[in-house]
Amino acid sequence: MAAKQHLYLVDGSAYIFRAYHRLPPLTDPEGTPVGAVYGYTTMLWKLADDLDKADGPTHLAVVLDKSSHSFRNEIYDQYKANRPDPPEDLVPQFPLIRDATRAFSLPLVEEPDVEADDMIASYARAATRKGWDVTIVSSDKDLMQLIGQCADHDLDDGVEAGGCIDMLDTMKSQRIGREEVIEKFGVGPELVGDVLALMGDSVDNIPGIFGVGPKTASKLINDHGSLTAALDAAPEMKTSKLKERLLEGRGDAELSRVLVTLKEDCELPIALDDMKLDGVPPEPLAAFLEKHGFTSLLRRLDAGRGSPDRPNNLNPIKPENKGAPASSEGNRQPLPEMPAVDRAAYECVQTMERLEHWIARAFAARLVAVDTETSSLDCMQCDLVGFSLALGPNDACYVPLAHGGSDMFAERPDQILLDEALAAIRPLLESEAVLKVFHNGKYDLNVLARNGILVAPVDDTMVISFALDAGRQIDGIGAGGIGGGHGMDELAERHLSHKCLSFKDICGTGRKQIPFGEVPLDKATEYAAEDADITWRLYATLRPRLAIEGGTRVYERVDRPIVPVVAGMERHGIKVDRAALAKLSESFAAQTATLEGEIHEIAGGEFTIGSPKQLGDVLFDKLGYKGGRKGKSGQYSTDQTVLERLSGEGAEIADKVLEWRQLTKLRTTYTDALQAAINPNTGRVHTSYSLVGAQTGRLSSTDPNLQNIPIRTEIGRQIRDAFVADEGNVLLAADYSQIELRLAAHMANVESLKEAFAAGEDIHSRTAREMFGEVTRDTRAQAKTINFAILYGISRWGLAGRLGIEADEAQALIDTYFQRFPGIQRYILETLEKVKERGYSETLFGRKTWFPRINSKNQAERQGSERAAINAPIQGTSADIIKRAMARMGPALEEAGLHDVRMLLQVHDELVFELPEGDVEKASTLIANVMAQAAEPAVRLDVPLDVEIGTGKSWGAAH
Known part of the structure; x- marks a missing residue:
């Protein structure tokens, strides 16, 4: 009898995306993106080395997807329709990944219009029919349908019969056989497809039956024996939501069963024997590693050559435990190996005894990841529905508190009473001895504070991610939404190669959406506990990078301390005068109506002013103004730049349309919206600040946005007048004066500007004197525009537009400015040089802002990145300083006995407080001092920071 053959089939597609999301953008010596290639190569290397040390395979092949189309698309045209296109910088790496596979001299299987899973199934079945054992290297649940299948008859070629299939999950370093499948799905591999058909799959857009999760699906299949039997039994089931869903969704389930069934009879492009x-x-591997600059792997290969007992020549010297330079290794330590997410491992805690068990374990662990589930996204009005805890990978639980139907007669599951659970968890969440880790924790802190729990100390994985990678993932997943690329779902995919359950997965969408409190506990536990589990994993993955990549300084000194401070500001809110807002809305409505009449009169007829198409037709076709340009849609552009140009050419209609647009925007955005935003319980407006909204580190405000109210216009002042103090109190506005210019003087080391600031001289007058030889109203205004424009990397064309002059004249002013202040030009050139070399800019506190497009061949992209890179260190340092002031403000006020002073708002360079009238003098001095000294002792500036203070009964009056 010949020796038993053992075929390993590597699911290469899963490797690719895992590799892409766990490493930062890297480029090879030719500038080609290779982050995913490097990750894939190291993973394949590790697999080969591990298998060589163990009882390795006799045959091995890597299987990849050749195309996105398969026979399943012919059956169901929405199959995988929700999958986004691969990231732009991953696409050119696909052929390089194929090169990497060939460099290992491994067979590569990929066939057009056939999915990798089907090729793996076909090869696996063919090998077992030859009597070979097969191991599938993957964690794909669809492939678990194959596990345990064995050859059922002897073969004629003399090879021992009885070949079987198992799986190797490299993320968990675990073999998966029949028992593991039963543990995961509750059924044997032969029935996994039936369970999957009931569950559906949001990733592949397999419909399944809405509302049926893995536990329910498993129970149905176990109770009835098969999918068909379960569906046939539905009419006889007692009336329930499940019965209704099974009856309505039978067609979807039967379609899903076809879609999840693996095709096991594909033609085999490479013979099994050729996979030896x-x-x-x-030699080919060395050439590949050298070509793409993978120097550390090349050193490991050289160290392993010539070892007679290691035929694969992969005998690496264990690398030192330190990060490599960003240009080669991605500045990473090896990421912690963690098992794949197993939602079946989570516990639903429904008794006080089990909750106390988890609390005791959390105290012993000294670190616990926490997440809350609520009835809405409004942290100031929502109800707490439950909370989840995690102490390690798959070691998580969900504690339901308010589950059950909204109907008073609805059946409610067993759960701990809210007050009892909160009393039990409070000592843990408030203990200084236990670190609580959240993701976007500001929301959870406010929810828990409203329930009487003030959580501390806190770490936040969303904020850690921002401190490490601000601006880095512009091409990847999650460009928007909560977290702006640093949300949990985005980071889970990027760093953990895991797709989280989405809210719509368990609650549905549209008319079918149900509140979280009505989600069955098994499904709610999977969703909620997963959030805590992923938070724990992200913390274990990202926190070590802070020290390796120089992020500890800005995170610990700037970002981390601000989380509870901002949460407190949001919670306190600011009072607005509803009657004043209503009066402003009426005034704006009347003014817009008047403007509409005047615009229609000029146009010679009525049209919809808010329609860009109709406005463009009026301006350029009917009225005949020159310079109209049509876009791809075939309509004229009528954006603000176009209207301002027409206004400068004397077009009265353009002036009126601009005014109409501003009034309309202010009414809808502020005077109407602010009235709707008043919290009925507090009578105040509670804005939400994003800690990761602007990549330079500035806070951004939403729901409502209080940072875009016009600053220097009468209309803006009127809106600010509606923000008022309570009876007996006043509002205090503390504003940094020209902080970015002061920072520019320090960072560019411009002696003349530093002297001017030190002497308290008006900097715009000084610039006017240097530039024009005299200070007049006009020269000072021009100097002010130039001062700020230069720091934003403005072009000659941009400056010409702002000053209303020709481009050549603007260039002459820029040249003169750099002659008078050569330090500014030197700073700009040095900043750009560093960013182009390193890929990021840096503030005085070490905050990195990444610019992946800084070396783009696309001129518009490159120039846009250059302009942003020039200003990022200055604007980012300004943001860091005001955050440090905010974090220090509370303790300073308490120490001074100013217990009733509350910080309400942060708007750009300004902080707004509410305080008793009798505290104004003392508080003004303290607030100004805290803000002026906020940079110290971490950074000592060569220029003083000046703070202007104003007070009044309204925000407008305080300016």
Whole structure:
């Protein structure tokens, strides 16, 4: 009898995306993106080395997806319709990944219009029919349908019969056999497809039956024996939501069963015998590693050559435990190996005894990841529905508190009473001895504070991610939404190669959406506990990077301390005068109506002013103004730049349309919206600040946005007048004066500007004197525009537009400015040089802002990145300083006995407080001092920071 053959089939597609999301953008010596290639190569290397040390395979092949289309698309045209296109910088890496596979001298299987899973199934079945054992290297649940299948008859070629299939999950370093499948799905591999058909799959857009999760699906299949039997039994079931869903969704389930069934009879492009593993010749691998600059792997290969007992030549010297330079290794330590997410491992805690068990374990662990589930996204009005805890990978639980139907007669599951659970968890969440880790924790802190729990100390994985990678993932997943690329779902995919359950997965969408409190506990536990589990994993993955990549300084000194401070500001809110807002809305409505009449009169007829198409037709076709340009849609552009140009040419209609637009925007955005935003319980407006909204580190405000109210216009002042103090109190506005210019003087080391600031001189007058030889109203205004424009990397064309002059004249002013202040030009050139070399800019506190497009061949992209890179260190340092002031403000006020002073708003360079009238003098001095000294002792500036203070009964009066 010949020796037993053992075929390993590597699911290469899963490797690719895992590799892409766990590493930062890297480029090879030719500038080609290779982050995913590097990750894939190291993972394949590790697999080959591990298998060589163990009882390795006799045959091995890598299987990849050749195309996105398969026979399933012919059956169901929405199959995988929700999958986004691969990231732009991953696409050119696909052929390089194929090159990497060939460099290992491994067979590569990929066929057009056939999915990798089907090729793996076909090869696996063919190998077992030859009597070979098969191991599938993957964690894909669809492939678990194959596990345990064995050859059922002897073969004629003399090879021992009885070949079987198992799976190797490299993320968990675990073999998966029949028992593991039963543990995961509750059924044997032969029935996994039936369970999957009931569950559906949002990733592949397999419909399943809405509302049926893995536990329910498993129970149905176990109770009835098969999918068909379960569906046939539905009419006889007692009336329930499940019965209704099974009856309505039968067609979807039967379609899903076809879609999840693996095709096991594909043609095999490479013969099984040709997959024999004869070692990894070093020459082609060395050439590949050298070409793409993978120097550390090349050193490991050289160290392993010539070892007679290691035929694959992969005998690496264990690398030192330190990060490599960003240009080669991605500045990473090896990421912690964690098991794949197993939602079946989570516990639903429904008794006080089990809750106390988890609390005791959390105290012992000294670190616990926490997440809350609520009835809405409004942290100031929502109800707490439950909370989840995690102490490690898959070691998580969900504690339901308010589950059950909204109907008073609805059946409610067993759960701990809210007050009892909160009393039990409070000592843990308030203990200084236990670190609580959240993701977007500001929301949870406010929810818990409203329930009487003030959580501390806190770490936040969303904020850690921002401190490490601000601006880095512009091409990847999650460009928007909560977290702006640093949300949990985005980071889970990027760093953990895991797709989280979405809210719509468990609650549905549209008319079918149900509140979280009505989600069955098994499904709610999977969703909620997963959030805590992923938070724990992200913390274990990202926190070590802070020290490795120089992020500890800005995170610990700037970002981390601000989380509870901002949460407190949001919670306190600010009072607005509803009657004043209503009066303003009426005034704006009357003014817009008047403007509409005047615009229609000029146009010679009525049209919809808010329609860009109709406005463009009026301006350029009917009225005949020159310079109209049509876009791809075939309509004229009528954006603000176009209207301002027409206004400068004397077009009265353009002036009126601009005014109409501003009034309309202010009414809808502020005077109407602010009235709707008044919290009925507090009578105040509670804005939400994003800690990761602007990549330079500035806070951004939403729901409502209080940072875009016009600053220097009468209309803006009127809106600010509606923000008022309570009876007996006043509002205090503390504003940094020209902080970015002061920072520019320090960072560019411009002696003349530093002297001017030190002497308290008006900086715009000084610039006017340097530039024009005299200070007049006009020269000072021009100097002010130039001062700020230069720091934003403005072009000659941009400056010409702002000053209303020709481009050549604007260039002459820029040249003169750099002659008078050569330090500014030197700073700009040095900043750009560093960013182009390193890929990021840096503030005085070490905050990195990444610019992946800084070396783009696309001129518009490159120039846009250059302009942003020039200003980012200055604007970012300004943001860091005001955050440090905010974090220090509370303790300083308490120490001074100013217990009733409350910080309400942060708007750009300004902080707004509410305080008793009798505290104004003392508080003004303290607030100004805290703000002026906020940079110290971490950074000592060569220029003083000046703070202007104003007070009044309204925000407008305080300016």
